[in-house]
Amino acid sequence: MRVYPEKLAGQLQQQLLPVYLISGDEPLLVQECCDQVRQAARNAGCSDREIIDSGAPGFKWDEIIASASAMSLFADRKLVELRVPSGKPGTEGSKALVEYLQVSEGSDDVLLIIAGKIDKQSTNSKWYKALDAAGATVQVWPVDARDLPRWLQQRVSAAGMAIDNEALQLLCERVEGNLLAAVQEVEKLQLLAEDGQITAATVTASVSNNARYNLFDMTDSALKGNAAGSLKMLHGLRGEGTEPAVALWALLREIRTLHQARQAVDSGQNPQQALSALRVWKNRMSLMQGALGRHSRASLNRLLEQATAVDGSIKGFAGGKPWDNLETLILELAGARR
Structure with a gap:
């Protein structure tokens, strides 16, 4: 059923x-x-x-x-x-x-x-x-931009808090449709909210208290082609105790989107339409179009294969060290292969 x-x-x-x-x-x-x-x-x-x-x-x-x-x-x-x-x-x-x-x-x-x-x-x-x-x-099913405010509202209520409209809008912009980031933000807001009430000031304070290194900043840096910056963030995340599987998830999420978009573009669709159909947010469109322009179907296929190798090394049935394999994945995503 x-x-x-x-x-x-x-x-x-x-x-x-x-x-x-x-x-x-x-x-x-x-x-x-x-x-x-x-x-x-x-x-x-x-x-x-x-x-x-x-x-x-x-x-x-x-x-x-x-x-x-x-x-x-x-x-x-x-x-x-x-x-x-x-x-x-x-x-x-x-x-x-x-x-x-x-x-x-x-x-x-x-x-x-x-x-x-x-x-x-x-x-x-x-x-x-x-x-x-x-x-x-x-x-x-994924939570799209239209449903994200309602989904976040339910999460906040389930955590025993209330949130005003301005704060809700700011939080939606902050997480950009990434549900894992949204859950992490709600958990942090529980520590910052006074009397269980979340305001725009509370959300702003949460953003300023973020960890020095951020998974999504690392991924965005690689998408921009900034291999050195992305590797620095990867090393920082490792030092802060981030699990390699979590870092892989953040990278693979974008690689899969690029791979699907490349297939659509190669079939005749324009890049913006292809990315919009894959629910890429408008404020990320330029970033993703730039990355899409640097990668062919062949290079994205290699990225998926490398991601599989990272996953295998994490689970213990493939060679190499997970963090070393993640470095290779980032370099290839940024377009600066070893």
Whole structure:
């Protein structure tokens, strides 16, 4: 059955289903939905957690079938997390998912599938319909500029605070549609707001109290072609304790946007239209157009491959050190390869 992200918590309180498919290209909201399922699974007695990544080198879809077949060997309930970054399992994966549901029928274990954006055509496929019938499908959509004020208002209220219109507008401009930055700002405002009331002065104080190095400034510096400045910020972030996975997320978010825009431009669309269709904010348009002009489809393909190498080194199945690989990624994004 289809469950909207905002309704997921209520559904989990009523019943823990055997299968959850959470998909989308907004990392923060996908992560929050997954955390809700994980917590519900733990509360229901799933003391074991198995992670299967379909994007890992050497992965075979037999692994998910083997997991289902091995369920009877464990006394405790298990949460199986299957990661499908592309959102498309392919022919072999489609068959494996349907077979998993058949083999695991009657089991107390829970399958959590975390996928990238799933297109409309895939929602009509056999594997998607089978998962929807067996459990819950949760499609996460990005929060656009029109909905951002309402989304931020809800976040502020959930944190036990109130915000006036001027402060809300300033906060929206500050986070520029980046939900992770928005959540971080709300957390900081909790420390600064007097009597739980956020004003424009509160937001301004929060901005001035930012850490010396900022993830999004680092990424913007690379997009401008400033390799030295971006590397300095990367080193600063590392010194401040930032996880390499978070730095990768910030960079990969923009690389994917550029890659999609380049495909559209190569098909005949003008750059501004292509970027607007990808929900790039107007105040970032010049920055992104400049970066798009420096990169071809081939160079952006290389950037995606390098990002995969960074991810692999973070997870331990690829060579190199994560921070060294991140440096290479930044240099290539800035157009100053080693």
